[in-house]
Amino acid sequence: MLSFLTTGTILGLSAGFAPGPLLALVVSETLQHDMKAGVKVALAPILTDLPIIVFTLFILAKLSRFHHILGIISIIGACFLLYLGIKNIQTKGVQINISTSAPKSLQKGILVNALSPHPYLFWFSVGGPTTIKAMSVSLSAALFFIGSFYMLLVGSKIFLAVLVGKSRSFLQGNTYVFTMRLLGGVLIILAGILFRDGFHLLNIL
Numbered sequence: 001m002l003s004f005l006t007t008g009t010i011l012g013l014s015a016g017f018a019p020g021p022l023l024a025l026v027v028s029e030t031l032q033h034d035m036k037a038g039v040k041v042a043l044a045p046i047l048t049d050l051p052i053i054v055f056t057l058f059i060l061a062k063l064s065r066f067h068h069i070l071g072i073i074s075i076i077g078a079c080f081l082l083y084l085g086i087k088n089i090q091t092k093g094v095q096i097n098i099s100t101s102a103p104k105s106l107q108k109g110i111l112v113n114a115l116s117p118h119p120y121l122f123w124f125s126v127g128g129p130t131t132i133k134a135m136s137v138s139l140s141a142a143l144f145f146i147g148s149f150y151m152l153l154v155g156s157k158i159f160l161a162v163l164v165g166k167s168r169s170f171l172q173g174n175t176y177v178f179t180m181r182l183l184g185g186v187l188i189i190l191a192g193i194l195f196r197d198g199f200h201l202l203n204i205l
Helices: 002-017 021-032 035-042 044-062 067-090 105-115 117-137 139-166 174-201
Strands: none
Touching (some): 002 117, 035 044, 035 105, 035 139, 044 117, 044 139, 067 117, 067 174
């Protein structure tokens, strides 16, 4: 159970801090309006991801007996994590662009997250298989994984909204870059674990 809690925490932190459309919107809404607007954007994944999770788990449960298919999905997930890890290591900060528009921060966040391919790809290739694996241990393990993931995903974006509200230079500073590179290294390790699981399911190892 502790391993799933740790995995959810690491993945949530990485997703929360990683540059992308939702983080850019958190930053722009915070700078353009206030921290409250940025926090509203940060909450968007809680509202948009539930249907994605339910659909993904339903599909993967149907495929649970097809080990070769699950092996391929694990390898796809490993490639996705490897890509994210390399991107994190290469990050040099977040460019901040501000445009004037009406607040409606929560609606913008929901739209951006719903139209982004990342939640769908993450839950199909990484989050879903990990949740299924956790459920084979216990329902509590699965809830620990999902709960820790979203707590850190949303919490880290709220944290960034607060920091950006107080210091516009944080996302281009050494602390942020170091954190992203450290998380990138951890993601590459997790990718290696998924590769191993995928090869086991394909009877290669």
